[in-house]
Amino acid sequence: MSVMLQLKDLPDEKVLKKFAERYDGVDTQSVSHFLSILRIGTELAESLDRFLATHGLLQGRWWVLILLMREDDQISTPSELAEKAGVSRATMSGLINGLLRDGLVARKDDSQDRRSYSIILTAAGQNKLDEVMPDYYPRIKKIMGAVPEQQREDLLKQLILLKEQCKVFD
Numbered sequence: 001m002s003v004m005l006q007l008k009d010l011p012d013e014k015v016l017k018k019f020a021e022r023y024d025g026v027d028t029q030s031v032s033h034f035l036s037i038l039r040i041g042t043e044l045a046e047s048l049d050r051f052l053a054t055h056g057l058l059q060g061r062w063w064v065l066i067l068l069m070r071e072d073d074q075i076s077t078p079s080e081l082a083e084k085a086g087v088s089r090a091t092m093s094g095l096i097n098g099l100l101r102d103g104l105v106a107r108k109d110d111s112q113d114r115r116s117y118s119i120i121l122t123a124a125g126q127n128k129l130d131e132v133m134p135d136y137y138p139r140i141k142k143i144m145g146a147v148p149e150q151q152r153e154d155l156l157k158q159l160i161l162l163k164e165q166c167k168v169f170d
Contacts, residue, residue, distance in 0.1 A: 010035050037162070044143075051139065055132045060087070060095045065104060065129050068121035075108065075120040104128055 011019075013028065020026035045059070052062050067084050068074050076084075082092035096119055099105040104125035110116035147155060 007035065007039065010039060037159075051136070052132070055128070055135070057128070057132065058098075060085070060091070061099055061104075062132070064092070064095050064099060064119075065121065065125050068105065068119065069126065069129055073120075074126075075118045077116070077118050081119065099125070 011032070013032075016026070016028035016031055019031075020028050049059050052059055057065075063085055064081060067081055068076060078092050078096055079089055081096070082089045085092060085095075087095075096105065099119075100107060102124075104122060105119050106122050108118045108120050110118065144152060
């Protein structure tokens with residue numbers, strides 16, 4: 001996983017025109033919109049990070065707790081968690097180690113295969129979610145309430161269209 005650096009100072013029309021004069025095929029309006037969407041996504045993620053920090057959590061660790069709570073038995077393997085979170089096994093290992101250290105999850109060894117183990121949500125981990133989630137959901141309602149419901153549906157459809165085009169960078 002790479003480190004993500006996002007511009008806070010987005011280029012204005014003059015700067016974009018400078019690039020368009022140097023490079024063929026620059027659609028300055030598309031570039032401006034694309035960079036603005038990236039910036040907004042970053043700001044939303046940073047806002048969530050700040051909120052979670054008030055509860056002593058990092059976003060990655062919070063997602064692991066949520067993934068475990070989603071399971072009927074609140075247990076999963078590290079590789080399953082990595083797959084569901086969209087991160088490498090090494091990244092997931094680091095997240096799990098922090099959660100283990102804080103007692104929010106526990107390791108459950110596989111009795112059939114000594115090399116294999118699962119991660120289980122502890123009572124402390126559930127308590128942490130019980131602390132965070134009632135504070136989280138009203139904030140989501142407020143932030144999403146800034147966009148009328150029908151426009152939210154349209155916005156989501158448009159963002160999905162953009163997501164489907166991500167392969168252009170492959």
